[in-house]
Amino acid sequence: MDQRRWTMDNGCFKSTIQMTSTTRNSQLVTRNLWLLALFALAMTACEPTNYLGDEIEDLPIGNNAVMIINEGNYTYGNASITYYNPLTDNLYEDIFLSQNQRPLGDVAQSMIGVNGYGYIAVNNSNKIEVVDLVDFASVATITGLTSPRYILPLGDGRAYVSDLYGEKLTIINLNSNTNTGVVNLPGWTEQMVLANGLVFVANYDSQRVEIINPLTDTKTSHINVDGHPLEMVLDYQGQIWVLGQKDGGEGAALTRINPNFPRKELSLFFSTGETPTDLITDPAGDFLYFINNDGIYKMATTANALPAAPLIPKATRNYYAIGITPDNGRLYAADALDFNQRSDVYVFNLTTLEQTLALKTGIISGGFYFYPR
Numbered sequence: 001m002d003q004r005r006w007t008m009d010n011g012c013f014k015s016t017i018q019m020t021s022t023t024r025n026s027q028l029v030t031r032n033l034w035l036l037a038l039f040a041l042a043m044t045a046c047e048p049t050n051y052l053g054d055e056i057e058d059l060p061i062g063n064n065a066v067m068i069i070n071e072g073n074y075t076y077g078n079a080s081i082t083y084y085n086p087l088t089d090n091l092y093e094d095i096f097l098s099q100n101q102r103p104l105g106d107v108a109q110s111m112i113g114v115n116g117y118g119y120i121a122v123n124n125s126n127k128i129e130v131v132d133l134v135d136f137a138s139v140a141t142i143t144g145l146t147s148p149r150y151i152l153p154l155g156d157g158r159a160y161v162s163d164l165y166g167e168k169l170t171i172i173n174l175n176s177n178t179n180t181g182v183v184n185l186p187g188w189t190e191q192m193v194l195a196n197g198l199v200f201v202a203n204y205d206s207q208r209v210e211i212i213n214p215l216t217d218t219k220t221s222h223i224n225v226d227g228h229p230l231e232m233v234l235d236y237q238g239q240i241w242v243l244g245q246k247d248g249g250e251g252a253a254l255t256r257i258n259p260n261f262p263r264k265e266l267s268l269f270f271s272t273g274e275t276p277t278d279l280i281t282d283p284a285g286d287f288l289y290f291i292n293n294d295g296i297y298k299m300a301t302t303a304n305a306l307p308a309a310p311l312i313p314k315a316t317r318n319y320y321a322i323g324i325t326p327d328n329g330r331l332y333a334a335d336a337l338d339f340n341q342r343s344d345v346y347v348f349n350l351t352t353l354e355q356t357l358a359l360k361t362g363i364i365s366g367g368f369y370f371y372p373r
Contacts, residue, residue: 061133062087064325066332067118067369068345069108070362079108079122080362083136091359096120096129099136104129110150111369114159114174118369121148123164130177133371140177145170152192152199154214160199162189169201171217183217185210191232193240195259200240202229209242211262226253226267231278235301236285239265243279243290252276254288254306268306278321283328291319296333312348323368324350334365 064086072079080094081104096104105125112119113133120129128142128151146166153159153174160183161170169183169192187205194200198220199212208222209229227244234240240257252274256266270276276292281301288299295310296319312333320336320343328350335344343365347357 061085061136061371063372065371066325067111067371068332068334068359068361068365069111069120069367069369070343071107071109071364071366073340073363074107074124077103077106077125078363079104079106079125081108081111081120081136082359082361082365084359091361093362095136096131096138099131100138108366109148110367112151112153113369113371114153117174118371119151119159119174121151121161123147123149128161128172142172142177142179144179149189150191152194154194154199156214158214160192160201160212160214162192162201164188169212181217183212183219185219190230193232193234195234195238195240196262198259198262200232200257200259200262202232202242202244204228204230207244209240209257221262223257223262223264225255225257225264226269227251227255229255233279233281233288234285235281235288237301239301241279241281241288241301243276245275245277254279266304268304270306280322280324282324283326289322289324289331291322295319296322296331312353317344317346320364321366321368323370326370326372330356332368334361334368336364336366339364 066084068082070080070082081096083092083095105122107123109121109123116133117139118131118133122129126145128148130140131137132139145161147164149162149164151159151161157173157175159172159174161172167186169185169189170179171181173180185203187203190202190204192199192201199214201210201212203210207228208224210219211221213220225242225244227246229242229244231243232240240259242255242257245252251272252270254268255264258265274293276290279288279290281288286301288301290297295314296312297307298311299307317335318337319333321334323332331348331350333346337343342363343361345359345361345365346355349356
């Protein structure tokens with residue numbers, strides 16, 4: 001699980017299973033073993049080809065590429081990026097390592113793309129790794145960060161980076177890939193959006209959304225919201241939706257903000273015990289999607305009430321992250337399992353809701369980046 005002050009460090013409970021193999025004399029291979037091998041081959045014939053640690057051969061990374069951000073276990077340094085090419089049905093695990101011959105780091109929190117470059121916030125390694133999205137080769141490493149969470153491009157060659165412990169937003173220059181300054185803010189900052197020429201920042205500790213003027217890099221005001229805000233998205237009308245939680249995950253709320261005034265216009269409250277997370281929109285901004293106790297939910301941005309039933313029921317899965325392809329055709333959903341073994345990612349057709357694919361990815365798959373956007 002990602003590095004958050006209210007989560008348990010599951011890395012402490014990581015158990016390592018040593019897998020060994022015994023070389024057998026070919027004369028001992030029986031008919032039954034051959035039948036078992038043939039059965040296994042038949043069962044996996046429709047699975048994507050999984051390349052573990054191999055260099056990517058089908059370059060450049062092209063249309064419809066899916067990058068799966070795997071957090072890894074906190075303090076174990078096993079964060080990774082999985083690359084899935086739906087055109088070739090090839091799956092490449094830990095492509096940062098394979099392309100750069102060094103590990104990504106500790107807790108991959110988020111990833112964005114700007115002008116053909118990928119920016120990966122590596123939370124507990126206090127850095128942002130910059131890669132070329134053609135071949136995933138390292139371009140730069142931005143340091144001087146405390147605990148980076150999310151990156152918001154400002155459209156002027158700069159970006160803001162939110163922080164878990166730093167009590168600031170860090171300003172980075174996307175042309176030189178350097179740390180150039182800060183915007184001081186109290187507490188833990190999370191997701192951000194740019195709307196009406198202002199930057200809105202989720203501040204978990206203060207239970208409010210901070211408003212920053214990016215022309216002066218100064219705070220201008222704030223909006224109190226219900227719950228501790230974590231995630232923020234923009235809908236098709238330019239309205240901001242904020243998902244917040246109470247301490248301990250109780251009493252969560254979904255708040256809508258009008259950025260033009262700015263002010264809070266609507267609050268929808270979840271029932272006690274519900275723990276919604278991972279708020280996203282479809283590419284057009286018509287619908288909200290989020291994970292809750294019973295599965296994956298869908299809600300129209302014009303609605304004034306929370307949805308009563310999940311779009312995709314949870315069943316026995318532990319959904320941890322979701323993403324929607326730019327063509328609005330498929331929904332990717334990561335099952336973090338026990339937060340120690342490699343995750344499962346399921347792909348659903350958003351028209352029929354049929355599951356069309358299952359992928360085995362890295363440890364704690366916590367987000368998706370679809371390239372090109």
